[in-house]
Amino acid sequence: MIELRKDPISSRSVIINDTRDFQFELDDTVDEIPMCPFCVGNEKLIPSPIVCYDKNGNKIDKYNKNWRVKVIPNNKPILTIEGNISRKAEGLYDRMTGVGAHEILIESQEHQEQNLKPEDFILNILAVQDRINDLKNDLRLEYILVFKNHGKNAGSTITHPHFQLVALPIIPRSVKEEMTISKKYYDFKERCLFCDIIDQEIAFGTRVVMETNSFISLVPFASRYPFETRILPKEHLEDFRNLRDKHKIEELAEMITSVFRRLRKALGKNVPYNLVLHSYPLKQDRIPHYHWYIEVIPKITKFSGFEFGSGLYVNPVIPEEAAKFLKEAE
Amino acid sequence: MIELRKDPISSRSVIINDTRDFQFELDDTVDEIPMCPFCVGNEKLIPSPIVCYDKNGNKIDKYNKNWRVKVIPNNKPILTIEGNISRKAEGLYDRMTGVGAHEILIESQEHQEQNLKPEDFILNILAVQDRINDLKNDLRLEYILVFKNHGKNAGSTITHPHFQLVALPIIPRSVKEEMTISKKYYDFKERCLFCDIIDQEIAFGTRVVMETNSFISLVPFASRYPFETRILPKEHLEDFRNLRDKHKIEELAEMITSVFRRLRKALGKNVPYNLVLHSYPLKQDRIPHYHWYIEVIPKITKFSGFEFGSGLYVNPVIPEEAAKFLKEAE
Numbered sequence: 001m002i003e004l005r006k007d008p009i010s011s012r013s014v015i016i017n018d019t020r021d022f023q024f025e026l027d028d029t030v031d032e033i034p035m036c037p038f039c040v041g042n043e044k045l046i047p048s049p050i051v052c053y054d055k056n057g058n059k060i061d062k063y064n065k066n067w068r069v070k071v072i073p074n075n076k077p078i079l080t081i082e083g084n085i086s087r088k089a090e091g092l093y094d095r096m097t098g099v100g101a102h103e104i105l106i107e108s109q110e111h112q113e114q115n116l117k118p119e120d121f122i123l124n125i126l127a128v129q130d131r132i133n134d135l136k137n138d139l140r141l142e143y144i145l146v147f148k149n150h151g152k153n154a155g156s157t158i159t160h161p162h163f164q165l166v167a168l169p170i171i172p173r174s175v176k177e178e179m180t181i182s183k184k185y186y187d188f189k190e191r192c193l194f195c196d197i198i199d200q201e202i203a204f205g206t207r208v209v210m211e212t213n214s215f216i217s218l219v220p221f222a223s224r225y226p227f228e229t230r231i232l233p234k235e236h237l238e239d240f241r242n243l244r245d246k247h248k249i250e251e252l253a254e255m256i257t258s259v260f261r262r263l264r265k266a267l268g269k270n271v272p273y274n275l276v277l278h279s280y281p282l283k284q285d286r287i288p289h290y291h292w293y294i295e296v297i298p299k300i301t302k303f304s305g306f307e308f309g310s311g312l313y314v315n316p317v318i319p320e321e322a323a324k325f326l327k328e329a330e
Numbered sequence: 331m332i333e334l335r336k337d338p339i340s341s342r343s344v345i346i347n348d349t350r351d352f353q354f355e356l357d358d359t360v361d362e363i364p365m366c367p368f369c370v371g372n373e374k375l376i377p378s379p380i381v382c383y384d385k386n387g388n389k390i391d392k393y394n395k396n397w398r399v400k401v402i403p404n405n406k407p408i409l410t411i412e413g414n415i416s417r418k419a420e421g422l423y424d425r426m427t428g429v430g431a432h433e434i435l436i437e438s439q440e441h442q443e444q445n446l447k448p449e450d451f452i453l454n455i456l457a458v459q460d461r462i463n464d465l466k467n468d469l470r471l472e473y474i475l476v477f478k479n480h481g482k483n484a485g486s487t488i489t490h491p492h493f494q495l496v497a498l499p500i501i502p503r504s505v506k507e508e509m510t511i512s513k514k515y516y517d518f519k520e521r522c523l524f525c526d527i528i529d530q531e532i533a534f535g536t537r538v539v540m541e542t543n544s545f546i547s548l549v550p551f552a553s554r555y556p557f558e559t560r561i562l563p564k565e566h567l568e569d570f571r572n573l574r575d576k577h578k579i580e581e582l583a584e585m586i587t588s589v590f591r592r593l594r595k596a597l598g599k600n601v602p603y604n605l606v607l608h609s610y611p612l613k614q615d616r617i618p619h620y621h622w623y624i625e626v627i628p629k630i631t632k633f634s635g636f637e638f639g640s641g642l643y644v645n646p647v648i649p650e651e652a653a654k655f656l657k658e659a660e
Contacts, residue, residue, distance in 0.1 A: 001428075002407075002408075002409060002410050002427075002428030003425055003426065003427065003428045004425065004426040004427070004428055004499070004500065005423065005424070005425050005426075006423070006424040006425075006426075008422055008423060008424075011503075012503065013500060013502070013503065015408055015409065015428055016428075017408060017409075017428060019406060020406040020407075020408070021406060023361075031353075076349060076350040076351060077332075077350075078332075078345055078347060078350070078636065078644055079332060079345065079347075080332050090534075090551070091530040091533075091534070092338055092523075092526055092527065092530060093335065093336070093338060093530075093551045093552070094335070094336040094338075095333055095334065095335050095336075096333065096334040096335075097332075097333065097334070098331075098332030098333045098334055098345060098346075098347065145636065145639050145640050147634070147635030147636060147638070147639045148635055149634045149635050152632070153632070154634065154635065155632045155633055155634025155635065155636075155637075156634070164635070164636070166636060166640075168640070168642075169334070170334065170343060172343070172639075172640035172641055172642050173341075173342065173343065173640065173641030173642060174639065174640055174641035175640070175641075177641070193422075196422055197422070200421040200422060200423075203421075204420075204421070221420070221423045222423070274634065274635035274638050274639070275635065276635050276638060276639035277639075278639070295639075297638065302482070302483070302485045303485055303633075304477070304479045304484065304485025304486070304604065305477030305478055305479050305484065305485065305494070305604035305605065305606050306408065306475065306477060306485075306494070306496060307485075308477075308604050308606060308627065309475050309477045309502075309504065309604070309606035309607075309608070309625075310475050310496075310498070310502035310503065310504055310505070311502055311503030311504035311505075311507070312498075312502050312503060314408055
C-alpha cells in the first residue's frame with residue numbers, strides 16, 4: 001500500500017507505505033549515570049521536592065521516605081520560573097523572556113519501568129492533575145505540557161520512570177493547531193471532532209486496540225509512526241483535570257498499563273517511546289470542541305530530510321495492521 | 331540565556347537555552363552495506379539510470395562510464411510513479427493514492443562526501459534544476475522536495491553522497507505554511523519577507539556566516555538546531571530553477587562547499603546533517619512574496635516528547651554564538 005492520509009485532528013498528511021525496507025531500533029537504554037538520582041537514598045543528587053504524595057494520592061511531608069510519587073523542580077529547566085514576561089522586537093524578529101516552569105514527576109520508587117503497576121499510574125494521574133491545578137494559579141502561564149521520554153531514542157537521559165511537566169507562557173503550536181481545526185469542525189458540524197472520530201472508529205473496528213466502558217485506545221488512521229496509539233475518553237471532556245471519577249481514573253490507569261504491555265509484547269520489551277498528554281489551555285473558557293487525549297509513540301524509526309523538509313511523515317506500517325497486532329498482543 | 335524566539339518565515343517558536351547540559355552526537359557513519367551501490371562497477375545493484383550528466387552538465391548516454399552526476403529511480407520509492415490521483419473519503423477521513431516520483435541523484439563518482447569539490451556542486455545544481463524542469467511536465471505533481479541525508483542520525487543508509495528528489499501530488503505542509511506567512515507579510519508591507527530578513531541580517535551582522543556578491547549564509551534568529559544554517563540568494567528569486575547565471579551558480583557552489591567545510595571545522599569531520607531546498611510550488615504563478623533558500627541542519631541533538639508534543643524546539647546553542655563560531659571557522 002502506498003497512500004496519503006490526512007489526520008483530521010492536526011491536518012497533517014502522512015504517507016503510509018509498507019513497500020519500503022525499514023529497521024526498527026528497539027533499544028530503550030540510556031547512557032546510564034552511575035547513581036540513579038531518582039532512587040531512594042540518592043536524594044542529595046536532586047533538588048528538594050516540590051511535593052510528595054502517599055499511596056492514597058494525598059500530599060505528605062517532603063522528606064517522608066514513604067512517598068509513592070515525588071515532584072521535583074528540574075535543576076536544568078527548559079524555562080525558568082523567575083522573572084516577568086516581556087516581549088521585545090529585534091527589527092522584524094520577536095523575542096520573549098523564557099519564563100515558565102519545568103518539573104519532574106518521579107512515578108514510583110521502582111527503578112524499572114516494566115515493573116510499574118496500574119496503582120502507580122492512578123497515583124501519577126492524580127499527581128499530574130494536582131500539579132496542573134497548582135501551576136494554573138500562576139497567571140503568567142498559558143499551557144502545561146505533560147510528557148514522558150523512555151529510552152535514549154526518545155530523548156531520555158535517565159532510566160528511572162518519570163514524567164515531565166513544562167509550563168509555558170504561550171500555547172504551543174501543536175495545541176493551537178488542534179484547537180483551530182477542531183473549532184472549525186465544530187462550527188461546521190456542531191459536533192466535537194474527537195467524539196465523531198471515536199464513534200466512527202468503534203463502528204469500523206479496524207483500528208481499535210481496546211475499549212472499556214469509558215475509554216478507547218486506537219491506532220490513528222494517519223499514524224505518523226509505526227504503532228502510534230491514542231487513548232481517549234469516550235465521553236466528551238476537554239480538560240484532563242476534570243477527570244475526577246475514581247473508577248474512571250482506575251480504568252484509565254489499567255488502559256495505559258495495557259497499552260504499554262501490548263507494545264512490549266508486540267515490539268519487544270525494550271521499546272523506546274514518548275507519551276504526550278494533549279489537554280486544554282489553562283486560560284480558555286470551557287469549549288465544546290476540544291477533547292483531551294493521550295498519545296503513545298514508539299520511537300523506533302529515524303527521521304530524514306524528507307520529514308524535516310516537508311512536514312510530512314512516512315510510516316512503513318499500515319495502521320490497521322499495527323492495530324490488529326496490538327489488539328491481539330494480549 | 332533562556333529566551334523564546336519566533337522564526338518569521340515559519341512562525342515556529344524556539345526556546346534558546348544555553349544553561350542545559352547537552353551532548354552532541356558527532357557520528358556520520360551508516361550501517362554500511364558491503365558493496366556501495368552508487369560506486370562505479372556496482373551498477374547491477376541499482377535500477378537503470380533516468381539520466382546522466384557529463385562534466386559540463388550536459389546529458390550523456392545512460393551507460394557512459396564517464397558520468398559526473400547520475401540520476402536513478404529509487405527502487406523502494408516513498409511514492410510511486412504509476413497510477414492516477416484519486417481522493418476518497420473513509421467516513422470523515424481523507425485518503426489519496428500515493429502517486430509521485432522518488433529519484434536519487436548520485437552527486438559524484440567519489441564515495442566520500444568530504445572529497446567533493448565546488449565543481450561537483452555546480453553539476454549537482456544544474457542536474458537538480460534539469461530534473462525539476464523535467465518532472466514539472468507531469469501535471470499530477472505539485473511540489474518537488476529536494477533534500478539530502480548524511481549520516482545515520484540524519485536518516486541516511488548509504489554513505490556515497492546523494493541527493494533525493496521526491497515529487498509530491500500535494501504542496502507539503504511546511505511549504506504551505508511558509509507561503510501563507512510570507513504572503514501575509516507581503517500583503518501588509520508590500521515587500522518580500524525574505525529580502526527584509528537579509529537586509530536586516532546584513533545590518534546586524536551578528537548571525538551572518540559569510541556573504542558574497544549574490545548570496546548570504548546565516549544562522550537563523552530562531553534556529554531550531556545548533557549550528558543550523560540558511561543560504562539565500564540576496565536578489566529576490568522565488569524559484570530555484572530560475573538561477574541561470576553561470577557565475578552565480580559557481581558562487582552558490584562555493585558557498586555550499588564553504589558551509590560544509592566550516593561545519594566540519596567547527597564540529598568535527600563526522601557531522602551528520604540534512605540539507606533541504608525550499609523552493610516554489612510547481613503550478614503557482616510567479617509571486618513576489620516567496621524566495622528560495624537552502625537549509626543545512628546538523629543532526630547532532632535528540633528530540634524528546636517536548637518537541638514532539640508542543641511543536642516547539644529547544645536549542646542549547648545561542649544562534650549568535652553558533653554564527654560567530656562558523657564565521658571564524660575558515
